[in-house]
Amino acid sequence: MSEKKLQDKVAIVTGGARGLGRGYALRLAGLGADIAIIDRNLHSADVYDFERAQMAAPTVMEECRALGVRSIGIQADLADRAAAEKAVAEVVKQLGRIDIAVCNAGGGTVTFADERREEEADNGQAPAEKTGDVALTGTPADCPQHMLTRVLDINLMTCMYTCMAVAPYMKAQKAGKIVTSSSTAGISASAFYHPYGTAKAAIIHYTRSLAQELGPYNINVNSIAPGIIRTGRLGDRSRMAKRIPLRREGTIEDCARVVEFLVTDLSDYVTGKTISIDGGFCDQR
Ligand SMILES: NC(=O)c1ccc[n+]([C@@H]2O[C@H](COP(=O)([O-])OP(=O)(O)OC[C@H]3O[C@@H](n4cnc5c(N)ncnc54)[C@H](O)[C@@H]3O)[C@@H](O)[C@H]2O)c1
Numbered sequence: 001m002s003e004k005k006l007q008d009k010v011a012i013v014t015g016g017a018r019g020l021g022r023g024y025a026l027r028l029a030g031l032g033a034d035i036a037i038i039d040r041n042l043h044s045a046d047v048y049d050f051e052r053a054q055m056a057a058p059t060v061m062e063e064c065r066a067l068g069v070r071s072i073g074i075q076a077d078l079a080d081r082a083a084a085e086k087a088v089a090e091v092v093k094q095l096g097r098i099d100i101a102v103c104n105a106g107g108g109t110v111t112f113a114d115e116r117r118e119e120e121a122d123n124g125q126a127p128a129e130k131t132g133d134v135a136l137t138g139t140p141a142d143c144p145q146h147m148l149t150r151v152l153d154i155n156l157m158t159c160m161y162t163c164m165a166v167a168p169y170m171k172a173q174k175a176g177k178i179v180t181s182s183s184t185a186g187i188s189a190s191a192f193y194h195p196y197g198t199a200k201a202a203i204i205h206y207t208r209s210l211a212q213e214l215g216p217y218n219i220n221v222n223s224i225a226p227g228i229i230r231t232g233r234l235g236d237r238s239r240m241a242k243r244i245p246l247r248r249e250g251t252i253e254d255c256a257r258v259v260e261f262l263v264t265d266l267s268d269y270v271t272g273k274t275i276s277i278d279g280g281f282c283d284q285r
Contacts, residue, residue, distance in 0.1 A: 048232025227278025
């Protein structure tokens, strides 16, 4: 079996500048794919010690290049449909094609530390020393408008706009693999952490619908639903291990292996599905 099974393929990883997206980018680069990172902040790893400590180079693009592939970074807010289309067109211009799109950009009901710094700078305030995120929460019956808009935008709309932007290229080449990023929060219902779960549930439905439309073009569309996975943004949640059947927090590599399955020929006859990566957490009563 060839070691480099994605040689000559081009993969987009949205939100790939840190966390899970970085893990997907490095995994696919290791399999030989050229990598385009599209992120609203290509240096987003800098705001968390956990992420910064893992970086072997200043950016994920440089880390990918060190693995022997081409890699470019495009800074864009994918919640803006025109910006998403422009970013995807730029990938085709620079790397020639798009075979794989991992629509990973997203986040919970928080204001990220790097966004907060931008807002403070825009308001003429000195940037805060503290690097943490500001956690907010809504409920299904009581959710501030700005949170509704923001959480649906960064999760659902970034995903849909990326899929819509890559689809014409994949359709024209009659091949493609799309992976969307849901969450176990989109599978189990909860009366808090709203509207994140609603956005992630919508991604599961969108994935199924898109798979129906793109199947005749030989394009597979599947989703992953990570559970409790250690990234810099969410911090150490190993205390939750006792509530997880496999008795441990998930890792970025646990998720990257499933993404590998979904973007290679191992899953050629799988489409419209969502795979939970949660150590069995979600099936408990
Ligand atoms: N970590 C977990 O436990 C977990 C669990 C379930 C689902 N997820 C999902 O996995 C994905 C990655 O999670 P993570 O923990 O690595 O998050 P993260 O915050 O570490 O990384 C998200 C990246 O997306 C980028 N991004 C956010 N909004 C964007 C936008 N509008 N346009 C372009 N880029 C944008 C950020 O700049 C950041 O680099 C998210 O969709 C998240 O909801 C994570």
